[in-house]
Every structure is written in structure tokens, then in C-alpha cells.
Amino acid sequence: MENKTAMNKAKNEGSLRWITITTLLLAIGVILRMISPSMGGISLNWNIVMYCLAIMLCRPTPEQGLGIGIVAGLVATMTSKAALPYANLISEPIAGYLCAYMAYKRFFDLKIANIKIEPAFMVFITTVISGGIFVTVTKIIINLPINVYLYAMLPTVGIMAILGMIVGQVLYKPANKIFNLNHDAKNKIRYTLDHINLTIEKGSFSIVTGVNGSGKTTLLLAIAGARTNYFGGMKNSNLIVNDIDIIRTELAELNRQVGMVMADYEGQLVTETVGDEIAFSLENLGIEPKEILKKRNEVLNMVGLGGLEDRLITSLSGGQKQRLAIATVLAVDSPILVLDEPIAAIDPEGAIEIYSLLKELNTKYHKTIIVAEHDLKYVSDCVTQLIVLDDGDLKYAGMMDECLNFMYHSKIYPEAIPLKWKIYLELGDKKC
Amino acid sequence: MLNLKDINYSYNKKDKVLDSITLDIHEGEIVAIAGRNGSGKTTLTRIIMGIMNADCGFLQLDGKDITKSIPADMAKHIGYVFQNPDRQLFASSVFEEVAYAPKQLGFSEKEITTSVKKALEITGLTGLEYNSPQMLSRGLKQRLSIASALAAKPKILILDEPTTGQDCRERTILLRLMRKFNLEGMTIILVTHDMDIIAEHAHKVVVLEKGVLKFNGTPLELFSNEKLTVGLGLELPEAVHIGKEYNLGICLTPREIYKKLEERNHAHV
Amino acid sequence: MFNFAALTKIILALIISLCSILISDSYVLFGLLIIELIVMIISGRTNKIGKAVVMLGIFSIGLYGIQLLCGSSTEISLISALRMIIMSYSVILMLATTKTQQITAALVKQCYMPYSYAFMVTAVLRFVPDILAESQAIREAQSCRGYRESANPIKRLMDYMIIIKPMVFRAIQRSEHMAISLEMRGFSRTSQRTFMAETKLKGIDYSVLIIAMLSSAMLVSKF
Numbered sequence: 001m002e003n004k005t006a007m008n009k010a011k012n013e014g015s016l017r018w019i020t021i022t023t024l025l026l027a028i029g030v031i032l033r034m035i036s037p038s039m040g041g042i043s044l045n046w047n048i049v050m051y052c053l054a055i056m057l058c059r060p061t062p063e064q065g066l067g068i069g070i071v072a073g074l075v076a077t078m079t080s081k082a083a084l085p086y087a088n089l090i091s092e093p094i095a096g097y098l099c100a101y102m103a104y105k106r107f108f109d110l111k112i113a114n115i116k117i118e119p120a121f122m123v124f125i126t127t128v129i130s131g132g133i134f135v136t137v138t139k140i141i142i143n144l145p146i147n148v149y150l151y152a153m154l155p156t157v158g159i160m161a162i163l164g165m166i167v168g169q170v171l172y173k174p175a176n177k178i179f180n181l182n183h184d185a186k187n188k189i190r191y192t193l194d195h196i197n198l199t200i201e202k203g204s205f206s207i208v209t210g211v212n213g214s215g216k217t218t219l220l221l222a223i224a225g226a227r228t229n230y231f232g233g234m235k236n237s238n239l240i241v242n243d244i245d246i247i248r249t250e251l252a253e254l255n256r257q258v259g260m261v262m263a264d265y266e267g268q269l270v271t272e273t274v275g276d277e278i279a280f281s282l283e284n285l286g287i288e289p290k291e292i293l294k295k296r297n298e299v300l301n302m303v304g305l306g307g308l309e310d311r312l313i314t315s316l317s318g319g320q321k322q323r324l325a326i327a328t329v330l331a332v333d334s335p336i337l338v339l340d341e342p343i344a345a346i347d348p349e350g351a352i353e354i355y356s357l358l359k360e361l362n363t364k365y366h367k368t369i370i371v372a373e374h375d376l377k378y379v380s381d382c383v384t385q386l387i388v389l390d391d392g393d394l395k396y397a398g399m400m401d402e403c404l405n406f407m408y409h410s411k412i413y414p415e416a417i418p419l420k421w422k423i424y425l426e427l428g429d430k431k432c
Numbered sequence: 433m434l435n436l437k438d439i440n441y442s443y444n445k446k447d448k449v450l451d452s453i454t455l456d457i458h459e460g461e462i463v464a465i466a467g468r469n470g471s472g473k474t475t476l477t478r479i480i481m482g483i484m485n486a487d488c489g490f491l492q493l494d495g496k497d498i499t500k501s502i503p504a505d506m507a508k509h510i511g512y513v514f515q516n517p518d519r520q521l522f523a524s525s526v527f528e529e530v531a532y533a534p535k536q537l538g539f540s541e542k543e544i545t546t547s548v549k550k551a552l553e554i555t556g557l558t559g560l561e562y563n564s565p566q567m568l569s570r571g572l573k574q575r576l577s578i579a580s581a582l583a584a585k586p587k588i589l590i591l592d593e594p595t596t597g598q599d600c601r602e603r604t605i606l607l608r609l610m611r612k613f614n615l616e617g618m619t620i621i622l623v624t625h626d627m628d629i630i631a632e633h634a635h636k637v638v639v640l641e642k643g644v645l646k647f648n649g650t651p652l653e654l655f656s657n658e659k660l661t662v663g664l665g666l667e668l669p670e671a672v673h674i675g676k677e678y679n680l681g682i683c684l685t686p687r688e689i690y691k692k693l694e695e696r697n698h699a700h701v
Numbered sequence: 702m703f704n705f706a707a708l709t710k711i712i713l714a715l716i717i718s719l720c721s722i723l724i725s726d727s728y729v730l731f732g733l734l735i736i737e738l739i740v741m742i743i744s745g746r747t748n749k750i751g752k753a754v755v756m757l758g759i760f761s762i763g764l765y766g767i768q769l770l771c772g773s774s775t776e777i778s779l780i781s782a783l784r785m786i787i788m789s790y791s792v793i794l795m796l797a798t799t800k801t802q803q804i805t806a807a808l809v810k811q812c813y814m815p816y817s818y819a820f821m822v823t824a825v826l827r828f829v830p831d832i833l834a835e836s837q838a839i840r841e842a843q844s845c846r847g848y849r850e851s852a853n854p855i856k857r858l859m860d861y862m863i864i865i866k867p868m869v870f871r872a873i874q875r876s877e878h879m880a881i882s883l884e885m886r887g888f889s890r891t892s893q894r895t896f897m898a899e900t901k902l903k904g905i906d907y908s909v910l911i912i913a914m915l916s917s918a919m920l921v922s923k924f
Contacts, residue, residue, distance in 0.1 A: 016889055020879040023821050024872035027828040028865070031836060036861060053869070070814070071821040078796055078826070084785065085792040086718065141722060141788075142764075143781045145771035170862065171869060174524065178566060178873045212569055212599045226881045255885050266831065267878040270824045276802060279897045281886050286893040293897075314830040328886075344597035345516070347469045347625050348667060374599045377670070415600035419628075419670040419686055420677075427693065483841055503844035512845040519835055520842035522867040536847030566870045580846065 018058040021179070022068050025050040029072075030079050044163045047076050048130050051096060052123045052168060055103050057179045062101040069096020087137040095130035116173070123168030124161045131157030191218045192232035194393045200241040200370060202335075205362045205382050208372045209416055210389035216372040217263065219389065220338050222246060223370065225254025237394075242336055242368050259329025261322065263340040268325050274300070274316070275309030281328045299327040302365075303357060319350030323357065330361075336368045337361065343375065351378060358382075376400075377418045388412055433459040433619060434480070434588065439489035441475060441643075449475050450486070451643045457636075459587075462610070462620045464634035464651075466627070468665040471640040473623045477590045480621070482506045508537055511581030515593040517573035526552070526568075526576060527561040533584040551579040555609060571602030578609065588619045595626060607633060631655060631669035631684040639664050656682045706899070707799045707807035709906040714791040716913050721787040723921045727776060730783040737790045746797040753793055761786040801826060806898035816894060832868060839864050 029050035036046060051072045055065055073092030077085045099122060102108065108121040135153040138144065144153075193215055200206050208216050218231060223239070223246055239246040244257060262268055271277045275296060282292045300306045303323040316324065322342055329337055339358070343351040355378045361367045362382065373379065376386075386403035388395050390413065396406040404417050408425045417425070434457040441450040450472045457463050465473045478484045480491065482501040491499040493509060503512075511533075514520045523529035530551050534544040552558050555575040560568070565576055574594060581589060591610065595603045611633060614620055624630060630637050631651050639647035639654070646664055647654060655661055655672050662668075675683030680692040705713075717733060724730060741747060741754065761782040768778030796804075805819035840848075843863070851857055883889070 016880040016883050017876055019817055019821060020876035020883065021873065023824040024828060024832075024876050024879070025869065026821070027825045027832050028868050028872060030825065030829050031833045032861075032865065034833070035836070036858075057873070067815065067818045067821075071818050071825070074818075074822050075825050077792060078801075078822070079829075085789055142785045143777065144764075145768060145773055147771050148767060167862070167865075171866065174564070174866065175869055175873060178564075178870050181567070211601050212571060221881070224885055226885055228877070228881065252890065255887060260882075260885060262878055262882060264875060264878045267875045268882040270820075270827060270879070270883070272801060272823060272827050276823075276897075283895050283897065284887040284890075286895050288895060289897050292895070313827065332886075341597070349469060413601070415604055420674055423674060423678075423686070423689060423693075426690070481845060483845070503841070504847050504849045507845055507847040512842075514838070514842055516838075518867075518871060519838035522839055522843070522863055524866070532843070533846035536849075566867070566874070584846065 015058075018054070018060045018064055018068075021058055022051060022054040022071065025054045026072060026075055030075065033080065044167060045127060045131065045160050047072055047092075048095070048127050048160075049123055049164045049167050049171075051092075052099055052126050052164075053119075053171060053175060055096070055099050056119060056122060056172060057176060059103050060100050062097055062104060065100020065103070066093055066097040068100065069093035072096060084134075084138040084142060087134045087141075090137055091130045091133035094133060095126050098129055099126040117169070119172035120165045120169040124165040127161035127164045128157060131160055191215065192392055193219055193222065193234045194236055196234050196237035196239050196394045198237075198239050198387065198394060198397050200368065200385065202242045202368055203362070203366045204384040205359075205369045205379075206371070206385040206387060207376065207379050207383050208370065208387045208389060209374060209376065210413055213391075214389040214413075215392040216389055217340055218392070220260065220340050220370065220372055223254070223336075224258045224260035224338050225249075225251040226260070227251060241370070256332075257334055258336040258338055259332060259334035260338040261325040261329060261340065261342060263344065265322055265325045268328075269313050269321060272312060273309065274305060274311045274313060274324055277313065277324060278328055278331050281331050285332065295331050299330045302330060302361075303327045304353070317350070319346050319353060322346065322350075322354055326357065326361075335366075336370070339369075339371045341372050341374070343373075343378070351375075355379065355382075374416055376404075376416055380418065433457060433494060435490070435492040436480070437490040437492075439476070439479060439486045439491065441472075441479060441484065441486050445487075449643050450479070450640075453489070453640075453643075453645050455638060455645065455648060457588075457619065457621065459619055460614070460617060461635045462614050462622060462633055464622045464624055464630040464637045465640065466624065466630060466637055466666060467640035467646075470642075472643040473640055474592060476640070477512070477592060477621060477623055480506075481510055481512050481590060483512075504536070507533060507584055507586070509586050510588045510590060511578075511584060511586040512590045513574075513577050513581050513592065513594060515596055517570065517577045520577050521565040521573060521580075523565060525561065526557065526563050526565055529565050529576060530580050530583045533580060537584055547583045547585060551583040554582065554612070555579040556605070571598055571605070574598060574602070574606065575609070578606075582613075587617075588621065589613060590621045590623075592623045593625065594622070595624070595629065627655070627667050627669040628671065631671060632686075639666065641665065651684055652682065655684060704905075705909060706902050706906050707803040708811050708900065708902060709910060710795045710799050711804070711807065712910060713913055714795040716917050717791050718788045720917045720920060721784045725780060727779045727783060729920060730780060730787065733787055734783060734790070737787060737794065741790070741794060744794070744798050750793050750797045754790065757786060757789050757793075800898070802898045803900070806896045806900050810896060810900050820888075832872070835871065836864055836868055839867055 026047065029046040032046035036044065051068050055068060060068065069092040073088040076088040076092065102122060102125070108118040110117060135149065135157060139149045139153065196219065208219060210216055221228065222231065222234065223241055234247055237247060242257065246254065269277055271280050278296045278299060279292050282295060296309065300308065303326055305320065305323055305327060313321065313324070342354050346354065358369055358371070359382045362369045380400060383400050385397060386400045387397040388403060388407055395412050396403050404421045405425065406412070407414050407417055408422070436453055436455045439450055439453040442448045453476065465476060467473050475484065479486050482498065482503045482505065485500055489499070490497065498506065521529055523532060527548060530548045531544050534547050539547065552561065555578055557572065557575055557579055565573065568576060594606055598606065607629065610620060622634065634651055637647070637649065637651050637654055638645065641664055647660070655668055658668060669684065671683045671685055671689055674689055675681060678693065680689060683689045683692060717737070721730060721733060741750070764785055765778050765782040768781055769775065801823050805823055808814040809816050809819045851860065
């Protein structure tokens with residue numbers, strides 16, 4: 001039993017994953033309720049299946065389970081046009097608490113015929129508890145006849161529980177595999193960076209390139225002060241950015257100095273409107289609302305999204321979302337800006353816009369810019385340092401011409417060399 | 433092979449997305465569809481596939497009228513590869529993913545196994561049958577999407593921005609694959625922003641602007657006319673820029689540049 | 702007209718719901734229902750909530766019918782149907798006239814709910830449209846590979862399982878990035894968090910609340 005709680009503790013330490021996985025799975029639950037087919041009005045309670053799954057994946061404490069239940073209840077109240085909306089606010093928190101309790105203590109961690117049946121049990125029991133409380137509260141408050149309660153409502157809960165049990169059982173195992181992809185004790189794929197002897201000057205514009213999997217994202221995350229569980233550390237390295245020793249500086253300080261726009265920028269935008277998103281970063285730092293408004297106008301104008309405070313984030317184009325992510329970083333005045341493949345899914349016009357914004361931020365506002373990029377033709381006129389990685393190793397860092405020369409002659413990611421240079425280098429070769 | 437006549441489409445009967453598009457695509461061609469964002473490129477391919485139906489106009493495939501078809505009907509003849517591999521892979525294993533289309537189309541067990549094997553072989557994914565699609569790298573995911581479309585043995589392959597988000601190495605591999613399929617007889621409709629790809633691989637290029645067909649011809653005809661290219665909101669391919677810089681005339685591909693440089697070197701010697 | 706604080710609207714919804722539970726006179730309940738309908742019309746949000754209002758109206762009539770069938774008297778059936786509709790309309794009204802950010806700010810600042818819970822609620826609502834688009838995209842991709850929707854409901858449920866799996870897996874992968882991003886933005890170090898949304902109760906809020914509480918106390922004691 002001690003082993004199990006230790007297992008749970010390791011997962012939870014300082015991790016916000018229980019928040020993010022609950023959020024995303026509950027969102028899926030809302031959609032499934034909208035689109036799921038039902039037979040005679042009876043269907044699964046997707047809300048319950050989803051938060052049960054979230055709880056089983058991240059094994060939160062029972063208190064966090066209560067929180068998950070409260071959120072599930074609020075979401076259900078706000079999104080379903082139910083007959084008795086308030087009942088969810090009572091049934092879900094209780095069910096969430098109990099579900100988390102059972103998951104935390106791993107009560108049902110059993111196997112039948114070598115198959116773990118915990119998911120089935122958990123979803124069944126949670127649905128019965130939640131559904132039972134819901135229909136009982138509804139019956140009492142609306143004063144429904146006892147026949148309807150006993151012969152229609154309770155059996156419906158039973159059917160929902162059985163259907164949910166099947167879905168939970170089918171989903172859990174593969175979901176757990178992906179959730180723990182990099183955290184599994186036996187399956188530790190650790191990404192180490194080697195020989196990162198690199199100095200990035202204040203106000204410079206650096207590009208990091210290399211094939212996918214060469215360590216670009218890991219390096220950028222390390223600079224930004226994010227240490228994932230699968231980060232194996234940096235060996236034989238000395239990494240200085242803006243006179244900050246990245247390897248020896250506290251993560252919190254790195255977070256303050258460095259703002260990062262990740263490759264999955266959609267996952268970084270977590271509020272409803274453009275204005276809210278910028279305010280979010282500043283609210284986290286305890287800035288006063290008046291200041292927030294001022295800053296918000298300032299950064300939105302800087303990135304060319306001025307006046308769009310009330311636009312819904314889902315209505316923005318890919319390029320606009322990118323620029324919004326950049327704006328949230330600018331709002332907290334980080335002197336260093338790090339971007340992971342910013343133009344990967346954007347058309348050429350949008351790409352030119354993003355890079356001219358970055359160039360402006362670099363020249364006019366003196367931000368230190370570090371970008372992971374494959375398409376080098378956009379940056380040839382502003383890059384001060386080109387860095388190429390291969391298999392976690394830093395192979396070369398220097399001026400663009402020298403670096404491309406190196407890439408060509410050592411055949412390290414030569415595919416990325418823009419045509420102009422390739423021809424120049426080939427000519428140079430032939431002449432010799 | 434594929435004929436479009438006067439295809440019109442508007443969103444909510446208001447905003448016109450496609451205006452009287454008339455176009456013929458011949459067997460064995462690689463046809464690139466280019467144009468600025470919002471020009472209607474993807475809408476056109478979606479109408480060809482039957483995901484959306486045109487408001488009016490005719491669509492014919494090998495003489496058969498397919499104007500009001502649905503995607504499930506077209507799957508046997510046309511394979512569609514979407515831009516984002518994460519939005520089109522859903523099976524638990526690579527094998528199941530590629531077998532999905534043949535299964536839905538009623539292939540026999542034996543036929544399914546052979547076509548899956550062949551599709552994986554062509555795309556270089558043999559050995560990954562039992563891997564989970566979600567765990568693959570982005571490049572492999574895109575190749576898996578292509579394999580999944582190929583397994584149904586279509587005659588036409590529609591590729592929507594296949595190189596988005598890929599690193600340069602994967603990009604080269606994908607383009608080589610595309611070339612290979614085409615040499616084996618596959619007709620390819622390619623939606624792309626990348627002028628270099630069009631210059632190097634397309635037989636024909638169709639340019640849309642605000643839903644109107646503004647150009648239908650060869651890449652040479654398009655890119656040798658700088659005014660036309662820029663006027664349509666497009667960039668000239670890198671090779672053309674370099675050809676101009678070295679005074680080599682119109683070069684569409686790196687290979688042409690090297691050839692002309694060599695010829696010039698020999699002439700000087 | 703509806704510039705009350707979010708907390709005021711929440712309390713009003715709770716008051717009217719509580720009244721509907723405690724009052725057993727169907728005429729008074731009808732009166733409460735009429736008040737709600739009038740408020741709905743004044744609020745100008747009828748096109749947003751119209752469909753839900755009508756559906757719930759039909760449902761409550763159905764409820765009335767079921768009660769009668771099960772042998773309850775007309776009075777009791779009427780009361781139960783009215784109770785249900787008053788409560789659900791109160792929630793709908795409150796949601797339609799208040800921005801989500803205001804609701805969550807009120808819950809955190811005035812109801813002392815931990816911030817992470819409020820955050821999750823807004824984040825869920827933010828991701829719903831995007832994930833919906835993803836699910837539709839996957840469905841489309843399946844159609845392009847020959848999928849046809851089946852008439853058999855069990856088969857349709859199994860077909861939905863095929864979409865759910867990739868959606869769940871994507872969510873899991875994204876949850877990692879999202880967690881990293883939140884950490885970098887200082888989410889877990891919130892010692893002193895501020896809120897943009899206005900939550901202060903003004904004079905008009907207090908007056909409205911006092912009027913509501915007094916009149917409900919009166920009604921409840923009388924009926």
C-alpha cells in the first residue's frame with residue numbers, strides 16, 4: 001500500500017497535469033454529450049466517464065478529486081439544459097471526491113483473467129453514486145412520484161453505469177500508456193543534451209535547426225525554465241543566454257526572464273477571448289487591473305492585434321493565434337523570447353508577417369530572440385547566429401554562412417541549406 | 433479524366449467561395465492548385481472529394497457524373513490526405529489504420545492484407561504495423577496518412593499541403609514518394625503554397641484568386657512571367673530568383689541551374 | 702439594465718429557486734414564472750436562449766403529464782412542473798446575462814473557491830469549439846476512406862468509439878504541453894492573484910438583493 005501512495009506522490013509533485021488533463025477531458029465530455037447518439041434518450045453520462053478517466057490517469061489527492069467534481073458539476077450546469085441544473089452541483093463533487101479516494105487508494109487494482117478491471121469498477125461505481133444522488137435530489141426537490149423514481153430513473157442510472165463501464169474499460173489502458181509515455185520507470189526514454197557550449201548575446205537573433213528529434217525543443221524548453229520528466233539534463237555543457245547561466249539558474253528565475261511560444265501554441269491559449277489571455281499572464285503576477293489594461297493595449301498594438309480584445313480565441317486564424325501567444329509573452333516584459341517552429345502551419349504571407357514582427361521586436365525593442373526553424377530562407381537577413389543540433393549534440397554555432405558551410409561539408413542536416421547557399425557551396429567545391 | 437464545369441460554391445448562400453471554375457485534369461498529371469489564403473483551393477478539393485457539394489455546375493470522373501456524390505462513394509477512386517495528420521489518424525495500430533479504407537470498401541481478407549502490405553512498403557513504413565499511430569513522429573504520421581489513402585487503390589490522390597510542419601529531410605522524402613506514385617500512373621492533385629514544389633514537380637498549375645480561376649497552364653508559363661506571378665499574389669520559386677541572379681535565363685529547378693552552370697563553365701573553358 | 706454584479710445574479714437565481722421549493726401555491730409559482738419570462742424578454746437574449754427555453758417548457762409539460770399518469774393530483778403535478786421550470790430558467794437567465802469570466806471571478810473572490818477550479822471551468826469552455834472541430838475533422842477523414850453512417854444505433858455507438866480514442870489521446874498529449882506552459886506562466890506560484898473582472902457589489906446590487914430577500918420572505922411566510 002505504501003508503494004502505491006509513493007507512486008501517487010511522485011506523479012503529483014508540483015505537477016499541473018491534473019488540471020490540464022481534467023480540463024481537456026471534460027471538454028471532450030461536453031462535446032460527446034452534444035453529438036453522442038442515444039437510444040430513447042438514454043445514453044452514457046460522458047461527463048462522468050471523462051472525469052473518471054482523468055482521475056484514474058493522474059491519481060489526484062481526494063481533495064483535488066473534490067475540485068474536479070466541482071468543476072465537472074459547474075460545467076454540467078452551464079452546458080446542459082437539464083431539468084434540475086443544481087443537482088449536478090451536489091452529485092458531481094461528492095462523486096468526484098469518492099472516485100479520487102478510490103483511485104488514490106487503488107482499491108480496485110485487481111486483475112481478472114490478466115486484465116486490469118479497475119477502470120470498469122471505478123466508472124460503474126462513480127456513475128452509480130453520481131447518478132443516484134442526482135436523481136434522488138431531483139426527486140425530492142421536484143417532488144416526483146416514487147414510481148417514476150424507482151422504475152424509470154434508477155434503472156436509467158444503472159444502464160448509464162453499465163455503458164460507461166464498458167467505455168471506461170476500453171479507453172483506460174491505451175490512454176494510460178500515452179499518459180505515462182515518458183514517466184514510466186521501466187520505459188524511461190530520457191532526452192539528454194550534450195556539448196551545448198553556447199553563448200547567446202543580449203539582443204541577438206539566433207536560429208536553432210536540426211532534424212525533428214535532434215533536441216531543438218528540449219533545448220528551448222531548457223532555456224525557458226521548463227524541466228519535463230523526460231529531460232535527462234545537459235552533459236558537458238555551458239549555456240549562457242543574456243549573461244544568464246541557464247544550467248545553474250533557478251527555474252522560477254528562468255520563467256521570469258524567458259518567454260516561450262511552444263510548437264503547440266493552441267495548448268498555450270487557455271482563456272476565451274484575446275483580452276482575457278493577455279490579462280491571464282498579468283493576473284498571475286498580481287498586477288493591478290488598471291496596469292493590466294494599459295499593458296494589454298500596448299502589446300496588442302505591438303503584435304498587430306490592436307482592438308481585438310473581445311474576439312474569441314477560437315475565431316482567430318493560425319497566424320493571429322501565434323501573434324497572440326507572442327503578445328502574452330511580451331506582456332510580462334521577458335527580455336528573452338523563444339519560439340518553437342512558429343511558422344510550421346502557416347501560409348507564406350503569415351510567415352512573413354511573423355518574422356517581420358520578430359525582427360521588429362529584435363531591432364526596435366531589443367529582445368533577444370531564439371527560434372527553432374527549418375525554413376531558413378525567412379531569416380537570412382536578420383540572424384546573428386545559426387545553431388545546428390544533431391541527436392542531442394550541438395554540432396556548430398556561428399554566423400549563418402559559416403554554419404551552412406559546416407552543414408554542407410559534414411552532411412549534418414544539409415537538406416535545410418537554402419538553395420542560394422547550396423549552389424554557392426557547390427560552385428565553390430567544383431572550383432576546388 | 434476529371435472534369436469540372438462551372439463549379440460554384442458560396443457559404444450560406446452569401447459569400448462566394450468558388451466562381452464558375454472550369455478545369456480538366458488528365459490521367460497521370462501532377463496538378464498543383466495554388467493561390468493566396470482564402471482563394472478557395474481547399475474548398476475546390478473538398479468539392480471534388482464530395483465532402484461538400486457544389487451549388488451548381490458539373491463534376492465528372494471518367495465520364496460518370498459525380499456532382500452530388502458523398503466521400504464514401506469517392507473513396508474507391510480518390511484518396512484524400514488532409515493537411516494535419518493528427519486530424520486523420522484514429523486507429524490503435526498502424527496496420528488497422530491502413531486497413532480501414534479497404535475494410536470499409538469491402539475488400540476480402542486477403543486483399544486487405546496485400547494492399548496494406550503494399551501501401552506500407554511504398555511509403556517506407558514496413559515493420560511499424562503494430563505501432564500506435566499517435567506515437568509516431570510527425571513525418572511518419574504524414575506518410576501513414578498517405579499509406580492509408582493508398583490502401584484503397586485509388587487512381588487519384590489529393591494532397592492538401594503535405595509538407596506543412598515537416599522538416600526538410602521528411603519534405604524531400606514525401607516529394608520523392610509523390611514523384612514515384614506519379615511515375616506509376618497515379619494522378620495527383622496537390623494543394624500547396626510552396627512555389628518550389630510546383631516548379632519542380634507539377635505538370636500543370638492552376639491558380640485561384642478569390643474563387644476565380646486566374647491561371648491554368650504549365651509552371652514554366654507561369655513563372656517565366658514575373659508580372660503575372662506577382663500579380664496573383666505568389667512568389668517566384670527560389671530557382672527562378674537564382675537563375676536570374678546568375679544570368680542563366682528561366683530555371684525552374686536546381687537541376688536546371690546546375691546544368692546551365694556546367695554548360696557555361698564548359699563554354700568558357 | 703443588467704449591470705448587476707455576477708454575485709448578485711447568482712444570489713437572485715438561488716433566491717427564486719429557493720422560493721419555488723418553499724412555496725406550495727401554484728398561483729404564486731405561476732407569478733414567479735411570469736416574472737422570469739418578463740426578465741428574459743427584457744434582457745434581449747431571447748435568440749440565444751430561445752431554443753432551450755422552449756425545450757424546457759415542453760419538458761415541463763411532459764413532466765406534468767407523467768405526474769398525472771402516476772396518480773398525483775393536478776395541484777401537485779402542476780407544482781412540480783412549475784418548480785422544475787422556474788429553477789432551470791433561473792440558471793439559464795443567470796448564465797445568459799453574465800460573462801463566464803465574471804462568474805468565475807465572483808466564485809473565487811466572493812465564494813472563496815480555489816482559483817484552479819474556476820480556471821478549469823473557463824478553460825473547458827474555451828476548448829470545446831476547437832475539440833469539436835477536431836472531432837468533425839476525424840469524421841470527415843473517415844468518410845473519405847469509405848465510412849458510411851449506419852442506421853443501427855449500437856453500430857453507431859461503436860463508430861463513435863473510434864473517434865473518441867484519438868480525441869482522448871490528443872487531449873493527453875496536449876495536457877503535457879499545457880501543463881508546461883501554465884507552469885512557465887507562473888500559474889502555480891499564485892500567492893497574490895488579481896482579477897480583471899469587476900466583482901464589487903454596488904449600491905444597486907445591495908438594494909436589489911434586499912428587495913428580493915424581503916419579498917421572498919414575505920411570500921414564503923404567506924404561502
